[in-house]
Amino acid sequence: MDALRSADGPDSPDSQDMTGRPLWLAGLERGLLTISVICILAMGALITLNILTRTFFGWSFPDSVIIVRELMMGAVVLPLAYVTAGRAHIMVEVFTSRMSPGAQLWLNILSSAVGSLTLLPIVYGGYLDLTGVWEDEAYFFGDLGLPEWPGRLAFFLGYTFFVVRLVVLTLQDVRELMIFKNKNK
Amino acid sequence: GKTLTWTDGSPNRGTRAEASMWFADQLEQRTNGDLKIEFHWGGALLKAKAAPKGIGAGAADMGLVLGVYNPKFHHGLTLGDLPTQYSDPWVSTRAMYELIQTNKDLQDEFDKLNLQFIANVTATEIQLICKGDPVRTLEDIKGKKVRGIGVYGKIFKDLGATPVSMTVYKSYQGLDTGLLDCSQIYTYAIPAFKLQEVASEVTLLDWGALLGLAYVMNKDTYEALPQEQKDIINQLGSDYVDHFAEKARQGNMDALAELEKAADGNKVNIHTLSPADKEKLLEASGPYLAEWQAEAEKLGMDGAAMHKQFLALLKKYEDERLSAGYPWTR
Amino acid sequence: MDPGVIGLSGFAVAMVLIALRVPIGFALAGLAIICTYLFFGFRGGEEFQAVRAVYPTMALISSNVFEFLHSYPLSMVPLFIALGHVAFHAGITTEIYFAVRVWLSRIPGGLAMASVVGCGGFSAITGSSVACASAMGRICIPEMTRFKYSPSLATSTVAVGGTLGALIPPSVLFIMYGLFTEQSVNKLFLAGVIPGLLSLLGFMTVIYIWARLRPEAGPVPDETYTVKERWIATARAWPALLLFVVIIGGIYGGIFTATEAAAVCLSVAIGYGVLARKLDWDKFLQAMKDTAVQSASIFFIAVCAKMFVAFVSLTGLTQDVLGLTEYYQMPNWAILVVIVLLYLLMGMFLDPLGIMLLTLPFVIPLVEGMGLDLIWFGVVVVKLLEIGLITPPVGLNVFIISSVVEKTVPVHTIFRGVINFLAMDLFVFALIVIFPVLSLFLPNSQF
Ligand code: NA
Ligand code: NA
Numbered sequence: 001m002d003a004l005r006s007a008d009g010p011d012s013p014d015s016q017d018m019t020g021r022p023l024w025l026a027g028l029e030r031g032l033l034t035i036s037v038i039c040i041l042a043m044g045a046l047i048t049l050n051i052l053t054r055t056f057f058g059w060s061f062p063d064s065v066i067i068v069r070e071l072m073m074g075a076v077v078l079p080l081a082y083v084t085a086g087r088a089h090i091m092v093e094v095f096t097s098r099m100s101p102g103a104q105l106w107l108n109i110l111s112s113a114v115g116s117l118t119l120l121p122i123v124y125g126g127y128l129d130l131t132g133v134w135e136d137e138a139y140f141f142g143d144l145g146l147p148e149w150p151g152r153l154a155f156f157l158g159y160t161f162f163v164v165r166l167v168v169l170t171l172q173d174v175r176e177l178m179i180f181k182n183k184n185k
Numbered sequence: 186g187k188t189l190t191w192t193d194g195s196p197n198r199g200t201r202a203e204a205s206m207w208f209a210d211q212l213e214q215r216t217n218g219d220l221k222i223e224f225h226w227g228g229a230l231l232k233a234k235a236a237p238k239g240i241g242a243g244a245a246d247m248g249l250v251l252g253v254y255n256p257k258f259h260h261g262l263t264l265g266d267l268p269t270q271y272s273d274p275w276v277s278t279r280a281m282y283e284l285i286q287t288n289k290d291l292q293d294e295f296d297k298l299n300l301q302f303i304a305n306v307t308a309t310e311i312q313l314i315c316k317g318d319p320v321r322t323l324e325d326i327k328g329k330k331v332r333g334i335g336v337y338g339k340i341f342k343d344l345g346a347t348p349v350s351m352t353v354y355k356s357y358q359g360l361d362t363g364l365l366d367c368s369q370i371y372t373y374a375i376p377a378f379k380l381q382e383v384a385s386e387v388t389l390l391d392w393g394a395l396l397g398l399a400y401v402m403n404k405d406t407y408e409a410l411p412q413e414q415k416d417i418i419n420q421l422g423s424d425y426v427d428h429f430a431e432k433a434r435q436g437n438m439d440a441l442a443e444l445e446k447a448a449d450g451n452k453v454n455i456h457t458l459s460p461a462d463k464e465k466l467l468e469a470s471g472p473y474l475a476e477w478q479a480e481a482e483k484l485g486m487d488g489a490a491m492h493k494q495f496l497a498l499l500k501k502y503e504d505e506r507l508s509a510g511y512p513w514t515r
Numbered sequence: 516m517d518p519g520v521i522g523l524s525g526f527a528v529a530m531v532l533i534a535l536r537v538p539i540g541f542a543l544a545g546l547a548i549i550c551t552y553l554f555f556g557f558r559g560g561e562e563f564q565a566v567r568a569v570y571p572t573m574a575l576i577s578s579n580v581f582e583f584l585h586s587y588p589l590s591m592v593p594l595f596i597a598l599g600h601v602a603f604h605a606g607i608t609t610e611i612y613f614a615v616r617v618w619l620s621r622i623p624g625g626l627a628m629a630s631v632v633g634c635g636g637f638s639a640i641t642g643s644s645v646a647c648a649s650a651m652g653r654i655c656i657p658e659m660t661r662f663k664y665s666p667s668l669a670t671s672t673v674a675v676g677g678t679l680g681a682l683i684p685p686s687v688l689f690i691m692y693g694l695f696t697e698q699s700v701n702k703l704f705l706a707g708v709i710p711g712l713l714s715l716l717g718f719m720t721v722i723y724i725w726a727r728l729r730p731e732a733g734p735v736p737d738e739t740y741t742v743k744e745r746w747i748a749t750a751r752a753w754p755a756l757l758l759f760v761v762i763i764g765g766i767y768g769g770i771f772t773a774t775e776a777a778a779v780c781l782s783v784a785i786g787y788g789v790l791a792r793k794l795d796w797d798k799f800l801q802a803m804k805d806t807a808v809q810s811a812s813i814f815f816i817a818v819c820a821k822m823f824v825a826f827v828s829l830t831g832l833t834q835d836v837l838g839l840t841e842y843y844q845m846p847n848w849a850i851l852v853v854i855v856l857l858y859l860l861m862g863m864f865l866d867p868l869g870i871m872l873l874t875l876p877f878v879i880p881l882v883e884g885m886g887l888d889l890i891w892f893g894v895v896v897v898k899l900l901e902i903g904l905i906t907p908p909v910g911l912n913v914f915i916i917s918s919v920v921e922k923t924v925p926v927h928t929i930f931r932g933v934i935n936f937l938a939m940d941l942f943v944f945a946l947i948v949i950f951p952v953l954s955l956f957l958p959n960s961q962f
Contacts, residue, residue: 036807037800040593047590047778051771058328058347065350069585075593076584079811089538089812092908093925096536111537118545125577132238138257141335145256155581190829196875198697227875229828235578242574243555243567350587351772354690357700363769379699 025168029085032078032161039074046071062143073151077158081165084115102184105177112170119163126156188221189406192240192248194233197226199377200436201306204429205400208304208421215417220410222247237401241299246406250300252397253335258298260477260484261291264495265305265396266335267477268470270463271499272310272391274437275430276506280498281305281396282426288494290486301407304422306429308371308395309437311337312387315367316360319386319454323462329366332356335395337369340469353378360384372437381444381451388456392466400425431513518554518830525550533908540819543909547822548576554829575825583821584814587774588687593810594777595646598784599653599919600802602758605788611755612658614748617740624726624733626662627672630655631718634676635683635711636759644867644904645817646777648677648912649809652919665732666924668725671932674912675718675940678901681867683711685766685773688900691871692893696879699890702958706894710947710954714898717939725935754787812918816911824870847885854878855899855948862903867911870900894954898944905933905940 046068050061061067083089096107132138133148140146193205209222225231231239234254239245252262265281285291285302295302313320313331320326327345331338332353342348346367351359353374359365361383368380375381400422407415444453458466474492481488509515529546533539555568602608612626619625634651652673659669681688684704693700726733740748758780765771771779788794794802845853861870875896882892904912913929947953 033804033807036811037803040597040803040806040810043590044594044597044778044781047594047775048782051775051779054330054347054349055770058330060348060350065587068590069587072584072586072590072593073581075590075807076810076814079807080815083808083811083815086808089540089815091536091538092533092927093536095534097925107536110532110535111541114532114537114545115541118541118548121548121573121576122544122580125573126581128573129577129581136257138255141253141256141263143339151585152581155584223831225828227871230825231575231578232582235574235582239571239574239578242570244571244574244578352588354693355772358685358690359769359772361701362767364772377697379701382699382701 022168025081025165026085028161029082029165032158033082036075036078039071039078043068043071043075063140063146066140066142066146070146070151070154073154073158077155080158081161084162084165084169087169102177102180105173105180108173109170109177112166112173116163116166116170119159119166123156123159123163126152126159130156186216186219186221188223189246189402190230191222191224192228192231192236192245193224193226194228194231194236194249194251195226197224200373200432201429202226204306204425204432207428208400208425211421211424212418215421216414220414220417237298237300240401240403243403243405245403247303247400247402249306250399250401252399253395259294259397260480261288261294261486261491262397262399264477264481264488264491265398267474268337268340268393268467269496269499270391270393270467271503272394273503273506274307274309274394274433275427275511276499276502277394277396278305278307278426278430279502280495281307282423283498284491284495285399288491290481290491294486295401296404298401299404300401301404302422303400303402303418304425304429305396305399306426307398307433309433310372310389310394311392312370312372312375312389313367314360314370314375314380314384315386315388316363316384317366317386319456320367320388321456322458323465326367330364332359332365332368334369336470336473337392339473340466341369343469356380357383373433373440375453376440376443381449381453385451385453386456387444387453388458390458390466391463427512431511434511519835521550521553521557522827522830525553530908539909539914540816543816543823544819547819547826548572551575551822551826551829554826575829576822579821579825580818583818589814591774591777592646592649592813593806594781595650596653596809596813597803597806598758598777598781599650600805601781601784601788601794601799602755603653603657604798604802605754605784605791605794607754607758607784607787608654608658610748611752612655614745614752616662616736617745617748620736620738620740622723623730623735624668624722625735626655626659626664627668627722627726627733628719630659630672631676631679631715631722634673635679635715637680644677644680644901645813645911645915647680648674648904648915649813649919651676652916656916656920662736663734665729667928667932668722668732670916670920670924670929671936672718672722674905674910674916674929674933675936677912677915678904678940679711679715681897681901682707682714682894684708686897688867688871688897689893691868692875692896696875696889696893698893699958702890703893705957706890706954707897708957710894710898710943713946713953714940714943717943718936721936721939754784754791757787758783809918813915816914820909820911850881850885851887854881855895858896858899859902859906862899863906863909867900867903870903871896888951888955890958891951891954894947895944898947902937902940902944905937 046061046064050064053059053061099107130149130152133152138148140148191205193202195202205224209224212220212222225245230245231248233251236248237250237255237258240248240250250259252259253266256263271277282305285305315329318325323344326341329346330349331341331346332349332351333339333341338348349359349365356365356368357378357380360368360380370380375387445455447453478488478492481491525546529542532542552568552572555571556563556565558564615629616626619629622628630651633655634647637647637651655673656669660666680686684707686704686707689703689707690700692698693703722733761783762776762780765779766773766776785794857874858870861874882889904910907930910930910933913926913933916929917924917926
């Protein structure tokens with residue numbers, strides 16, 4: 001297996017290899033992915049049911065649009081850590097594919113480091129927004145006056161574990177680089 | 186000079202956008218070019234829902250906030266969104282302007298968000314456009330699939346309609362395919378969205394208007410201005426309300442005339458409700474007013490007093506309009 | 516510091532990072548965040564305000580990310596991706612590909628052509644190019660790979676075919692354009708039909724030539740089928756036909772919106788898979804996990820592009836460029852050339868909706884002033900935006916395809932294939948610009 005360009009998720013047989021990916025984190029990422037799947041299925045089911053009841057009984061689910069918007073947060077933000085664990089983010093490899101294995105390790109570190117720094121402000125902003133809507137007891141205008149915090153919480157959690165995974169990845173990359181350097185001494 | 190960034194969630198088309206550009210021109214003129222405005226339309230800078238917090242934090246200097254997007258921290262402002270018997274754009278915006286300027290609870294509400302209130306506008310009178318069977322009486326609404334907005338949408342549901350959620354931009358397709366029987370709409374928006382191509386029965390409800398729309402400025406930006414410029418902005422805010430009301434009223438009248446003339450080959454039929462039905466429509470908003478007041482009390486506002494003051498102001502400006510006419514015709 | 520200088524230097528750094536295979540989302544978002552911070556810090560020409568700049572930056576960044584994702588219409592994207600995966604695992608797509616294969620098997624590049632036609636059909640269903648590329652990518656590429664099509668041809672075909680999504684009605688971009696310009700949405704939809712079909716024809720021509728020049732890229736299977744066998748294969752493709760009928764019938768019959776169609780189709784596809792015993796629990800779970808992973812990576816890039824748009828808006832860069840045309844009193848054709856170049860340039864880096872938000876407020880008054888037809892110009896803009904979806908370095912459709920094939924085909928291989936289509940696309944675009952009648956014939960003959 002080409003350890004440097006691995007696109008495997010934490011499910012793959014060699015996910016607990018000697019690079020030492022923390023198991024608790026992999027489990028947590030799978031959990032978040034499962035919640036995301038549930039959110040996607042719930043969106044599909046809610047919209048379909050709403051069409052059926054509207055067409056046949058003249059009745060619409062209260063606040064179905066707001067619920068779908070909230071489910072969107074769970075659907076598309078929560079799997080980000082899982083995606084990151086598999087290094088599955090979209091990138092341009094044309095200029096770097098012929099570089100040496102040592103250079104590839106450096107590039108891995110650069111990616112994870114830039115990513116972590118980029119995401120920190122988003123996480124912090126998400127934290128401010130979450131505490132903001134929590135303290136304000138903010139809610140959506142609608143039939144049910146649904147609170148705003150669940151979507152904000154999903155957003156905050158999704159991005160927090162995104163960063164955690166990136167930091168872990170950076171540390172792993174540094175370790176791999178050290179092992180590589182020792183081997184080539 | 187200083188350039189102020191202005192965020193707006195809507196495109197730079199239509200009466201409201203033109204009035205905003207008038208505001209910018211006037212501000213530049215009246216301050217001899219010391220204050221300029223740079224517009225960011227269509228939510229390119231801040232989405233509409235994020236505007237109050239964003240402006241309060243200084244991500245933009247000023248812009249439009251809508252009470253309905255953040256009902257919790259604009260609760261006082263959303264009083265303007267409840268139905269009343271006053272639909273005239275000048276009467277309703279003037280009353281709202283004075284209410285916000287003079288009511289302590291409303292002032293506190295803007296202060297808490299670090300916002301300075303500048304001016305307010307209205308989406309103008311709420312109408313209903315239908316495909317097929319027109320709505321001539323309240324009974325006709327029963328069983329129809331209706332796109333409604335805010336409390337008005339809730340009341341359509343109470344009256345027996347099936348609510349269908351979609352944006353105003355999709356209402357053309359919705360009416361065209363029959364997914365919608367009716368859509369809540371403003372007069373000027375009918376030709377703007379070409380709805381007369383797919384639906385031809387317009388009912389004038391004469392049932393109030395959405396008024397919880399305010400132009401605000403970052404409080405720190407405002408406070409940092411010299412007193413002379415603050416005075417100019419305050420006066421301009423008040424002038425803006427009249428200017429907008431004049432243009433909005435004219436826009437709606439032109440739109441209606443154009444629809445009745447059917448210049449594009451699409452004839453529109455206009456319907457009105459009987460006085461008894463109008464009375465019933467107003468009564469239907471009672472529970473929502475009570476709900477609003479209960480929430481206001483919970484937030485520590487004197488909701489009953491605010492509502493009473495609002496009704497008195499509406500009456501005051503309606504009387505002024507009837508006796509003296511609009512300011513621009515005096 | 517001048518916002519233009521901040522923007523340009525930040526931009527150069529982002530390009531270097533992207534070239535060093537830093538994920539595109541990280542590079543764009545990092546650039547947007549740092550530049551926004553610098554912009555607020557240097558604001559007002561005073562000295563740098565390190566602390567005061569934090570709050571507006573945070574407000575802009577987090578609110579843009581959250582509000583962008585917190586969207587009902589966008590729910591269509593994960594649901595259509597799920598549809599693609601479920602249809603794949605339930606064998607719906609295999610059946611239709613078998614049917615197409617037995618009919619087109621003797622034509623060079625037949626399966627790629629079928630994929631482009633499939634994209635055209637799918638566009639008539641969804642209003643979104645992104646949804647089109649993701650769903651059709653999942654359906655078509657594995658089949659083409661199975662028949663030994665070259666990865667470059669297989670992936671670029673679908674990336675390019677996906678751009679039909681917004682040209683052939685219904686179309687989110689036309690609705691947005693119609694609202695900005697107060698033009699009839701109906702007429703805009705009709706105006707897109709001929710240019711859409713023309714683009715489709717152009718893509719088929721490119722595939723034919725490609726497969727002729729390099730037969731190994733689109734091999735002709737050496738099987739022959741009787742007429743009876745062909746019709747049996749066609750009949751077995753009924754589930755795909757059912758989905759098509761559900762979508763078209765539902766939308767045009769007034770039962771649901773295009774947004775809601777995705778959910779209905781997903782439900783129908785799952786129902787079929789379970790009843791026909793073609794979708795077991797493991798396959799279903801795999802389909803849904805793949806959906807979640809892909810949706811997350813697609814939306815992450817889109818969100819980063821949105822942050823970037825907000826920053827570009829803050830600098831007033833688009834206003835400045837268009838202001839120059841007025842300043843130099845350019846002739847009409849030159850202004851039009853500037854506008855087209857601006858769109859092509861922006862299309863290399865930004866997403867279609869973002870470009871529209873940024874440019875239309877300034878472009879439309881210019882175009883109106885020239886007395887040009889706004890319906891025709893709508894087609895021009897949408898075609899340009901669609902071209903932008905497949906141009907490097909930021910080609911959203913290409914990224915989506917890359918994510919659909921789980922990165923087994925590198926981004927640059929897809930772009931290399933796309934280049935073959937770009938020349939034809941620019942030719943079709945030139946036809947649309949030079950002959951406005953292509954766009955205006957249908958809407959004007961409506962009444
Ligand atoms: Na389409
Ligand atoms: Na591009």
